[in-house]
Amino acid sequence: MRGTSFPECVELTQPLPPLPEAFRAQGNEPAWLLELGQERLRLTLEMGARHIERPLPPAMRSTDTTRYFSRDGGPDLLVEIQTRRCADSMTGMPYPETVRVAFENRHYEGCGGDPASLLQGVWQVEDLDGRGIVDRSQMTLEFGVDGRVSGHASCNRFNGGYTLTGEGLSFSRLASTMMACPPALMQQEQAFLSLLPDVIRFELSDEGALRLHAADGRQLTARRR
Structure with missing residues (x-):
């Protein structure tokens, strides 16, 4: 009308x-x-x-x-x-x-839906770039609803930010405590903390495993704790 x-x-x-x-x-x-x-x-x-x-x-x-x-x-x-x-x-x-x-x-x-909902919570790292992990060591990732990530890096605690876009996942502003541990744990921690800033995407397997992929091909595998 x-x-x-x-x-x-x-x-x-x-x-x-x-x-x-x-x-x-x-x-x-x-x-x-x-x-x-x-x-x-x-x-x-x-x-x-x-x-x-x-x-x-x-x-x-x-x-x-x-x-x-x-x-x-x-x-x-x-x-x-x-x-x-x-x-x-x-x-x-x-x-x-x-x-x-x-x-x-x-x-x-x-x-x-929101891809972040698939990440949020605590994940226990089971494998670091195909090398497994040190026996009885603890590497964890906890993704918060506020865009923050934290966890245990083998020896030290760490925290930082994570960002999801339509293209992938990235980490930023990572910081950790400064404790000293046996060499094997320190080497594993260094490998873990050096991988996170290079992550570009994530995927979830049919069994529910989380895989983080770095730009150079390195990978991390974790499961919900």
């Missing part, structure tokens, strides 16, 4: 700011982005050139899957979020949810 605005269901082409505190999912080939938040559902297609925004419909939940179905103001749109780990098809970044979207006779698959 002339002079009347209907903001509930819109399709826009101009760039939009992200929805605050939204659940986000994305996929590749073709690129797409889904945001659920502020009682809104937004699907971005065509390399960011097309935005479909609607009211967030009621959630339909089963054991491990949440579905949203909308036919409000346009073609049917189905979102399926499954609690199953997913790795981004381009970067390998792990995510906690597998997401599928059906819209306009096309199906989109990708990953969603």
